[in-house]
Amino acid sequence: MEFTEVISNRRSIRKYSDKPVTKEEIEQIIELTRFSPSWKNTQTSRFYVILNPELKNQIAEQGTCDFSKNKLNIQSAPALVVQTTVNGISGYEKDGSFTTSKGTHWQSFDAGIACQTFCLTACDMGLGTLIMGIFDEEKIRKILNIPESESISALIAVGYAEEKPEMPRRKAVNDIMQIF
Ligand SMILES: Cc1cc2nc3c(=O)[nH]c(=O)nc-3n(C[C@H](O)[C@H](O)[C@H](O)COP(=O)(O)O)c2cc1C
DSSP states (O other): OOHHHHHHHOOBOOOBOSOOOOHHHHHHHHHHHTTOOOGGGOOOEEEEEEOOHHHHHHHHHHSSTTOHHHHHHHHHSSEEEEEEEETTTTTBOTTSOBSSTTTTHHHHHHHHHHHHHHHHHHHHTTOEEEEEOOOOHHHHHHHHTOOTTEEEEEEEEEEOBSOOOOOOOOOOHHHHOOOO
8 A cells, every 4th residue: 555545544443354363463563563763762662462352352341441332342353452651761861850841741652653653554454453542551451460560552453344434524734734
């Protein structure tokens, strides 16, 4: 796919076919996600890949804060990726102080860049994704035994799309840009 097509064609997918996603496909996505830029090249994103249907269902049942839409989204997808970031590194000096006035902001910033690289790579491979921000961090931490040294940044559903959603309306360039 052309680069511009990948960017404009990627959609959030909430209905997936039964076709499984393989470990190798996820590895291929993460292989490219590794090239994402990050604060001082600290590369703090980690990816917990859930292909086991029972474990995925446990996260859908217990880790979605009773937000039933995300429960269904996770159940529909053959794969779920829990993206975490290692705390206390991105945006910090070696002595533990913040480098900028924006505090912990850069950790999430790095996570977002990596997440988008992940989703665009998946799109280029013909796979659909859905980023989910509504989840129960502590329940998922417990289920996957994620250490306290990491924060859960996002859940990403992955699979072959069984829908072709319209693009939600985007603001015009002139609404979001100012030239001086
Ligand atoms: C940080 C973030 C959190 C999101 N959380 C959810 C979510 O919890 N559930 C959901 O169905 N979609 C979620 N979305 C998907 C957005 O609703 C979607 O990206 C937006 O409507 C634009 O649609 P598009 O991705 O198809 O372009 C999230 C997206 C982002 C970037």
